[in-house]
Amino acid sequence: MRASHFLYYEGTTVDPIKFRDAFAERFGPGLTSLVGARSVLLYTQGDYDDPYLDDDPGPFLLCRTEFDSVGALLAALEANAGALNFGESEGLPVYEGSVSDEIMVGQQYPTANDAWGRDPLGAVSYFVAYPNTAGDRDDFLGYYTAHHPPLLGQLPGIRATVLHEPTDISAPLGLVRADHMLICDVSFDTLDALNASLLSDVRKELREDYQQFPPFTGDPVHSAMLAKRFDV
Secondary structure (H helix, E strand, O other), X not given: XXXXXXXXXXXXXXXXHHHHHHHHHHHHHXXXXXXXXXXXXXXXXXXXXXXXXXXXXXXXXXXXXXXXXXXXXXXXXXHOOOOOOOOOOOOOOOEEEEEEEEEEEEEEEOEOOEOOOOOOOOOEEEEEEEEOOEOOHHHHHHHHHHHHHHHHOOOOOOXXXXXXXXXXXXXXXXXXXXXXXXXXXXXXXXXXXHHHHHXXXXXXXXXXXXXXXXXEXXXXXXXXXXXXXXXX
């Protein structure tokens, strides 16, 4: 399974796209030069309509940098920690909120249209972030991974499904560590394709399966996010 460094800017800023572009100008060169990085993606919020939900929109900027292994990720971040001072706001538009990060490992699951799964780097990702609050995390993840991905893979227009699970390792960048039990990433080629899938019968089946999840407290955060990919 590949490893990803997830970086979250949560709160508010006047213009998220302007913030993204300023972030890219300041930190893009350092991120794209990380030894071993397979991909660097910046995500900003997109408009979506899920008939079952009206929840917190999640981070206004998410940066995900992927590596072949946790070891490669840690080595790259440790060697470049000085240049990746994400908590320093100089050069960025004003924002109110917090910055956090975490290291996760991802597993891609097949979809109905492609038994092996397509390249997961679609233009739009629908992230569902689950708080680390299950009474038995292994029980929760065992049920989820056995039941939910087969349904997700049937969503009309889906490009790929990737489930990211946490590690016990903190990133060496001095930020507050985020604490997710699971992040589900289902990707699509367009926002229209995502929104159409959210009105499908499969979405109803997913909601019914959600009611069968092992107990956890708090609410998962759903975010439809538009991806900007850097060349690495």
